[in-house]
Amino acid sequence: MPVPDPYTKSKYGLDKRYAVCYISLDNFIMPSREKIAMKNTIRSQMGYFMLITAVFLQTTLCSLASAQSSTGGASSPVSIKLVTCINDSGLLDRILPEFTSETGIQVDVISAGTGRALELAKAGDVDVVLVHDPDLERQFIADGYGLARYYVAQNEYAIVGPVDDPAHIASASNVMDAFRAIMDSESTFISRGDNSAINIRELEIWGELDATPSGSWYIQSGSPTLGAMLTMTNEMEAYTLTDTGTFRSMEDNLDIVILYPESSPSGESMLLNIYSIVSLNPDLHPDLRQDEVDALIEWITGPEGQNRISDFQMNGHVLYTVNPDGYADASTQAIGN
């Protein structure tokens, strides 16, 4: 006759049986005094454990932090963090290594739309910003977060869309007319809807038209990058607003074409796209790498950087031009002032 298994016969039922050995054992092996003792040990061990975990976490964080800051030592290059929305075209990947080899300063590039880029800068999570929305930049400086802005490069905005151009925007007389043609024909238009500089400019153009775009033709995509946005536009055979630089850099992978303006630069003020580098207020962020940031600004706005930007080509196209005349206003300032 088989010996009855005490666990399957437990009066606590199936669930308790698996739960804890010293209870489901039903005093068979352990008398209750030992049970209590063990419970207490486990409880006090929990306390110890919490303490050890806390100490461990603290030391890990400290060692990680010191490992990070030691990378700024003499053996490895100093690095600064640049947040930018210019990244998709490959310009910075090309020119920044030359800056690093000339100065020994490493630049870590983080991609974000203008809105988010300025938010990161406000929080002090980056050292310098390269964006393209003059109004937001001036506001950023006026609010005391930024110190000054400097001209980096420019190109134009353009409307891209399918080759057959169902809304006939190619013959429009200005960008507002082109937008109206898209709206009137209810051709699919993709908006980034993410507070990036392109999104802001697009809304300004609708604003000039006194129009509030809505309906199934107007799609707010929220694509993380302009590249993703252009790929989506291509896939949906839709229209969208882009800067010519990023579009040209990806053109080989796309079927959509620039439809308006017919020839670039058109000189239309609503299409002008200026990139600026904005330094941050060191009073707000004392641990900012100010000297390295100044070196970067000096390089990129000086002949070394400017010549490289205007020489930069992708797929046989010049993506950015350099023409800082007429840029200066109250928010700009020369290096060293």
Add this chain to the structure above:
Amino acid sequence: MAHELFDAFTQLFSMDPDVVNALRTSFSVSLSAILIAGIIAFPLGLLFGLAEFRGRRFIDIILNTLLFLPTVVVGLLGYMLLTRDGPLGQYHLLFTPAAIVFGQVILALPIILTMVSNSIRASDPRIIPTALSLGVGKLRAYIVLLGEIRGLILLTLLAAFARVISEIGASTMLGGNILGKTRTITTSISVLASQGETSKALALGVVLLFLVFAINIAVYAATHRSKT
């Protein structure tokens, strides 16, 4: 397409330094995350699996809920903790590989905790009393218990590793996707895809799967040798 994919592979295997860096970042970050999460979660899971206390079921439900944490939410929480003005801002970890480790530890913790404690509850309840009755210390008895469920523990580690190596939300938000520093395989794939480089992106995905496949073979071999 097939031709393009072939080109993409030749490009990858000619050891593009960016790809090599992304692979190195992905694996070192995710392995460190699993190591740290394991050091924290194994003892906790062990105690949690053995102890009987009020509110245990409630904690069970909370832990099971945390298994569903969206990676972007972890990215967001991590950002709020690590930003300069945040509670951990003084360590300057944001936009470094360590920040990704931080996020991935948060993702891995609930997985290891629930799986370890559940494995212990499902194990034979006689293991610890038997070990104790044979005269070994309490710590030793726990080690015996962990040894008995080693297959499940390996599975736990694999599940946690799978979760963190394939995530993208925390990597992007906490690492900043910096080329050569915090760009991981998954964020590389998303960058390539957004630039329309579909074949290259897919090839990178295949490389990741291939490496994980190799790890699985190693784990399989290890568990099957130890059983015989």
